[in-house]
Amino acid sequence: MQLTIETMTYGPNGLARTPEGKAVFVSGGLVGDVVDARIVEDGPSFSRAVVEDVLEPSPSRISAPCPFIGVCGGCPWGNLSWEAQHAAKVENLRSTLARIGKFTADEVDELVQPLRHAKDAWGYRNKVELAPVRENGRFRLGMHGRDPKQIVKVGTCPLFEKKQAKNIKAVVGALGYLSNSRDLELERAGIRASRRTGAVEVALWTPTGGFPRAQVSRVLGDAIKATSIVRVMSKGEKRARKVTGVEALSGEGSWTEKIGDENMRLSAPSFFQVNTAAAEILIDLVMEALDPQPDELGIDLYCGAGTFTLPLARRCDFVSAVESYGPSVRDLRRNLDIANITNVDVIGGDAVREFPDEDADVLIVDPPRAGLAPDAIELIASTSARDVAYVSCDPATLARDLRRFVDEGTFKPVSATPVDLFPQTFHCETVVHLTRVKRV
Secondary structure, eight states: OEEEOOEEOSSSOEEEEOTTOOEEEEETOOTTOEEEEEEEEEOSSEEEEEEEEEEEOOTTBOOOSOTTBTTBSSOTTTTBOHHHHHHHHHHHHHHHHHHTTOOOHHHHHHHBOOOEEOSOSSSOBSEEEEEEEEETTEEEEEEEBSSTTOEEOOSOOTTBOGGGTHHHHHHHHHHHHHHTTSOOOOOEEEEEEOTTTOOEEEEEEEESSOOOHHHHHHHHHHHOOOSEEEEEEEESOGGGOEEEEEEEEEETSSEEEEETTEEEEEOTTSOOOSOHHHHHHHHHHHHHHHOOOTTOEEEEESOTTTTTHHHHHHHSSEEEEEEOOHHHHHHHHHHHHHHTOOSEEEEESOTTTTOOSSOOSEEEEOOOTTOOOHHHHHHHHHSOOSEEEEEESOHHHHHHHHHHHHHHTSEEEEEEEEEESSTTSSOOEEEEEEEEOOOO
16 A cells, blocks of 8 residues: 655654554655555554555655665664654654653653754764574574564674774674684674774673683684673573673773773673763763762662763762672772772662662662663652652653652653664663652
């Protein structure tokens, strides 16, 4: 059927409607396109379709430097102009706050601030990951496709740090050579590269057990000028594998990045935002929202390796930092030592079970995609904190949690600023400033 794409969803698809008003999620359609689409799933309340032909291209449809858009999963919005991407991300946040958060149109207008972004639309990623597959007995590495079962062979990636993009082909070639002579049991491979420090790390994820360390180190070392090559060992079921150790095969054994005024050292399993320049915008927004004072106490929940902990500790008298993931806890302690920061209590464990005994004046939460548990919201409300900065990677769970805060009656959101950490995708971070409700 012929369809006009009305908007972009929080996902790779465009949204159109049939003449009867039924929603159709269209793979390959961009807002403003008129397309000939084939229905592939026809449900009672919505349908799914794929574009067979673009009859009238959207004014926002552009040519992109990646030939794998629509096949690889890395840049599903790559053919959409950056301005249109920004508009869609803001609209996704606004509609989610209204639909899930139950905020009125006037409240959404007051809350949502202009989108912020760094200067690079391409070449911004400091990390890429490659997945292995064996086909007809031959090993190869590639990117995850739009179809999760598909692995797309690539030699470079225009999203990755520009000066290091050629290293993808080098790593693919080296690991292909090694794995076709013996089974490394490789689960995935990651490359991290810093534009600012020049650090380049290759991380190989494998099960525990024997491993040809010297040979892998030599072959990879010949292929790429890495400052660190490591092996991350894990065990357990596929969906719940646990890291059991990291061993340095050559070089420093970790990756270094400069963010803001801090130099951070990170082990391969630790989370770090893939867009360093845009992550600095998150830090600025968090600090602007909290305006921490030298005599105040802070709490940083889900603190990771210290992206917000370090700048908060520079401004506060004392900070309690809580993180459940062991490798990140170890990296946080090391980063505090490197920065010579001594006014932080690092607490390893679940944010609810290990909620700090100390009170707080300001509080940061940067939870995973699932958002905050109801118990976490109650614990935050039980503090005497004057302001909270909530950093979210998912607008749906953010909207749900903001409604919980409002219904609880202790904190109210005063601003929600979208930040484009992931150009060419539908993903977007949001920094929300909540302030304590003053009792009359």
